[in-house]
Amino acid sequence: MSRVVVVGGGVIGCAVAERLSLEKHQVTLLERDQLACRASGAAAGELSPSSLASDSESLAMFPELVARIEKDSAMNVEFRVQQGLKPAFTSDEARTLNREGGRWLDAAECRKAEPAISTDVLGAVLLEHAHLTPPQFVRALARAAAARRAEICEGTPATGFDITRDEIHGVRTPAGNLAADWAVIAAGPWSREVASLASVDIDVRPQRGQLAALDPGSLVLKRSIFWSNGYLVPKGDGTVIARDAARARSQTCAWPRGRKPAARVGGAAARDG
Numbered sequence: 001m002s003r004v005v006v007v008g009g010g011v012i013g014c015a016v017a018e019r020l021s022l023e024k025h026q027v028t029l030l031e032r033d034q035l036a037c038r039a040s041g042a043a044a045g046e047l048s049p050s051s052l053a054s055d056s057e058s059l060a061m062f063p064e065l066v067a068r069i070e071k072d073s074a075m076n077v078e079f080r081v082q083q084g085l086k087p088a089f090t091s092d093e094a095r096t097l098n099r100e101g102g103r104w105l106d107a108a109e110c111r112k113a114e115p116a117i118s119t120d121v122l123g124a125v126l127l128e129h130a131h132l133t134p135p136q137f138v139r140a141l142a143r144a145a146a147a148r149r150a151e152i153c154e155g156t157p158a159t160g161f162d163i164t165r166d167e168i169h170g171v172r173t174p175a176g177n178l179a180a181d182w183a184v185i186a187a188g189p190w191s192r193e194v195a196s197l198a199s200v201d202i203d204v205r206p207q208r209g210q211l212a213a214l215d216p217g218s219l220v221l222k223r224s225i226f227w228s229n230g231y232l233v234p235k236g237d238g239t240v241i242a243r244d245a246a247r248a249r250s251q252t253c254a255w256p257r258g259r260k261p262a263a264r265v266g267g268a269a270a271r272d273g
């Protein structure tokens with residue numbers, strides 16, 4: 001058993017804490033503000049595999065993980081496996097998508113499956129994906145870890161490390177020092193800054209992401225629609241989550257011509273990170 005201090009209470013830090021506590025390590029997680037207060041709270045919760053085999057393997061591990069943390073945390077993370085469409089707007093795109101595998105729907109089948117889809121769509125690949133609600137997922141991971149005696153400390157930043165001869169002995173916080181055999185830096189875009197406190201240089205840079213929650217009015221979208229620069233995902237509460245909506249509004253979009261998302265936004269809520 002090791003004493004491990006995890007720095008960062010986003011999805012990565014909480015997932016690491018959950019797993020290490022399952023393996024009976026003595027875990028303390030430090031979160032500067034609140035759990036899931038940054039990217040992990042703003043995310044859409046999309047779990048959509050790319051064509052990489054490791055992505056599909058990763059997605060296949062989710063049902064077991066979700067079952068375990070929902071049981072140990074007594075929380076529901078709203079995990080759903082769904083079907084989505086990846087449409088092609090040009091014959092080049094159609095050829096590339098066809099090579100990726102999955103069931104191909106021609107234009108007529110696409111419109112039958114999703115009457116709201118743009119008439120510009122030549123066809124689409126039907127793919128399986130999943131989604132969950134990120135803030136619940138992060139809190140459930142933390143609660144499951146806490147149920148196995150991990151200590152979750154919100155409002156507690158890591159401010160330094162005690163290191164001698166390349167070995168870590170402790171992590172400093174304003175509330176005092178914690179003894180540690182290992183430290184895991186999971187501070188998202190702040191990881192470089194945190195690692196520099198241990199005189200380690202790691203090349204982690206932030207990448208901006210934006211979401212808009214749209215009210216689709218009378219339009220019905222049954223499946224998620226993915227395209228090169230974004231996606232539309234219907235959520236259980238009736239809203240449609242649009243990724244990179246600002247970009248999508250000015251480019252080809254899977255929304256019907258003349259009825260682009262911008263025109264339909266009633267009470268749109270934007271999430272940015």
Ligand SMILES: Cc1cc2nc3c(=O)[nH]c(=O)nc-3n(C[C@H](O)[C@H](O)[C@H](O)COP(=O)(O)OP(=O)(O)OC[C@H]3O[C@@H](n4cnc5c(N)ncnc54)[C@H](O)[C@@H]3O)c2cc1C
Nearest residue numbers: 008010011012032038040043044045046158187188209273
């Ligand atoms: C709008 C948007 C939509 C997205 N949608 C998706 C999606 O649908 N699917 C998907 O897979 N990904 C999505 N992402 C990406 C995903 O959210 C991130 O990759 C993921 O949340 C990163 O998690 P993290 O734990 O590494 O970082 P973060 O969530 O940023 O967590 C890092 C934590 O470290 C804390 N911290 C920083 N410094 C210290 C310190 N010194 N001491 C203690 N704590 C510290 C911060 O307060 C923060 O809480 C989206 C991102 C955005 C912004």
